[in-house]
Amino acid sequence: MICPDMEVKLNEYVDGTLPAAERALVAAHVAGCAGCRAAVAELQALLAAAGALPKSIPPRRDLWGGIAVRLGQRATGNVQRAFWTGALAAAAVFAIVVGTSRLLPPSTALHRPAGQGWAAVTADYEQSAAELVATLAMERGRLRPETVALVERNLRIIDAAIRESRAALERDPGNAELRQLFAAAYRQKVELLRWATRVATSS
Amino acid sequence: MASDPTDLIHRAQQGDQAAFEALYRQHVGRVYALCLRLTSDPAQAEELTQDAFVRAWQRLASFRGESALGSWLYRLTVNVVFLHLRGARRRSLRVLTTDDPSALERPAGGEGESDGPAVALDLERAVAGLPPGARQVFVLHDVEGYRHEEIARLTGVAVGTSKAQLFRARRLLREALNR
Ligand SMILES: [Zn+2]
Numbered sequence: 001m002i003c004p005d006m007e008v009k010l011n012e013y014v015d016g017t018l019p020a021a022e023r024a025l026v027a028a029h030v031a032g033c034a035g036c037r038a039a040v041a042e043l044q045a046l047l048a049a050a051g052a053l054p055k056s057i058p059p060r061r062d063l064w065g066g067i068a069v070r071l072g073q074r075a076t077g078n079v080q081r082a083f084w085t086g087a088l089a090a091a092a093v094f095a096i097v098v099g100t101s102r103l104l105p106p107s108t109a110l111h112r113p114a115g116q117g118w119a120a121v122t123a124d125y126e127q128s129a130a131e132l133v134a135t136l137a138m139e140r141g142r143l144r145p146e147t148v149a150l151v152e153r154n155l156r157i158i159d160a161a162i163r164e165s166r167a168a169l170e171r172d173p174g175n176a177e178l179r180q181l182f183a184a185a186y187r188q189k190v191e192l193l194r195w196a197t198r199v200a201t202s203s
Numbered sequence: 204m205a206s207d208p209t210d211l212i213h214r215a216q217q218g219d220q221a222a223f224e225a226l227y228r229q230h231v232g233r234v235y236a237l238c239l240r241l242t243s244d245p246a247q248a249e250e251l252t253q254d255a256f257v258r259a260w261q262r263l264a265s266f267r268g269e270s271a272l273g274s275w276l277y278r279l280t281v282n283v284v285f286l287h288l289r290g291a292r293r294r295s296l297r298v299l300t301t302d303d304p305s306a307l308e309r310p311a312g313g314e315g316e317s318d319g320p321a322v323a324l325d326l327e328r329a330v331a332g333l334p335p336g337a338r339q340v341f342v343l344h345d346v347e348g349y350r351h352e353e354i355a356r357l358t359g360v361a362v363g364t365s366k367a368q369l370f371r372a373r374r375l376l377r378e379a380l381n382r
Contacts, residue, residue: 011370042377049326050345056232057239063253064227070257071220 001035014043065135069197125186132193139200151196161185240342243331255280281357329379341372
C-alpha cells in the first residue's frame with residue numbers, strides 16, 4: 001500500500017519533476033518503505049508500457065475516399081491545378097461552356113489549361129461520379145433512410161437525363177446545346193453526390 | 204514512400220491532392236491511433252481522423268516548417284478531437300458531466316469482466332476503460348509525451364486538473380492491471 005499523501009509525490013518522483021531537495025527526501029522514504037517502493041516500481045512499469053504502446057494503428061477501413069471528396073471545399077482565393085482534379089475538374093470545363101458557374105469564381109474559369117477534349121471531360125465526370133457513388137455506398141449507413149431515398153430518387157431522374165442527352169449527342173455530336181444539357185445533368189449528379197457524401201461523412 | 208517529405212509538403216501546399224494523399228498515407232496510423240485512444244470509439248475515431256486531415260488540408264498553407272509536419276498534424280488532431288468533444292458535451296450535457304465525483308472513478312467499460320485476466324493485463328483495454336478525462340490526459344501525457352502545460356492549452360483544462368487526472372488514471376490503471 002502507498003503511504004497516505006504520498007501519491008502525488010511518487011507520481012512526480014517517477015516523472016522527474018520534483019526539485020532536487022524534495023526528490024532526495026522522497027528517495028529516502030521509498031528506500032525505507034516497501035509499499036511506496038512497490039508503487040514506484042508499478043508506476044515505472046506502467047510508464048514504460050505506455051511509452052511502448054504502438055504509436056500507429058491502422059484504421060479498419062481506408063478513410064481517404066471520405067477525405068478526398070471534402071478537399072474541394074477548401075476556402076482559398078489561390079486556385080491551383082490539382083484543385084480541379086476529380087469532380088470539379090469537369091465542372092470547370094463546363095463552367096465556360098454553360099457560362100453560369102456556381103461552382104467556381106468567374107475569374108478562374110477563363111484561365112483553366114486548354115487541351116482537354118470532350119472524351120476526357122466525359123471520362124472525368126464519369127470517374128468523379130463513380131468515385132462519389134463508391135464513397136456514398138460506404139458511408140450510406142450514416143444517412144437517415146429518408147435521405148437515402150431522396151438521394152436515390154434524384155439520382156434516377158438525373159441518370160435518365162444523362163442517358164437521354166448522351167444518346168442525343170451520339171446522333172448529333174457537334175450540338176453545343178446538347179453538350180450543355182449533358183454537362184448540366186452530370187454536374188447536378190456530381191453536386192448531389194458530393195452533398196450526400198458530405199452529409200454522410202459529417203453526421 | 205520514396206518521395207522527399209519536404210517536397211510532398213510543398214506540393215500539397217500548392218494544392219496537389221496526390222501529394223497530400225501520400226502525406227495522409229504516412230501519417231494516418233498515428234492520427235487514427237490518437238483519435239481512437241482519445242475517444243475509445245472506432246467509428247468516432249474514423250470520423251475525427253477524416254476531419255483532422257480535411258482541416259490539415261485547409262490549414263496547410265499556415266504550416267511553416269518550424270516543427271515536423273507530424274507534430275503540427277498531431278496537435279491539430281488533438282484540437283479537432285477536443286473541439287468535437289466539447290461540442291458533443293454541450294449537445295448531451297447529462298451524459299458526460301456528473302455531480303458525483305466518485306462516478307468518475309468507475310471505469311466506463313466494465314461490462315467485459317468475465318473475459319478473465321487477459322483483459323486486465325491488456326493495457327490498451329484498461330486505458331479504453333478509463334473515465335474520459337483521465338484517459339485523455341493519460342494518452343496525451345504518458346503515451347504521446349505532451350507536457351501538462353501543453354495539455355492544458357490543447358484541452359482547455361487547468362494544469363492542476365491535468366495532473367490530477369493523470370495521477371488518477373495511473374492509479375486506476377495500476378488497479379486494473381493488478382486485478
Ligand atoms: Zn511509504
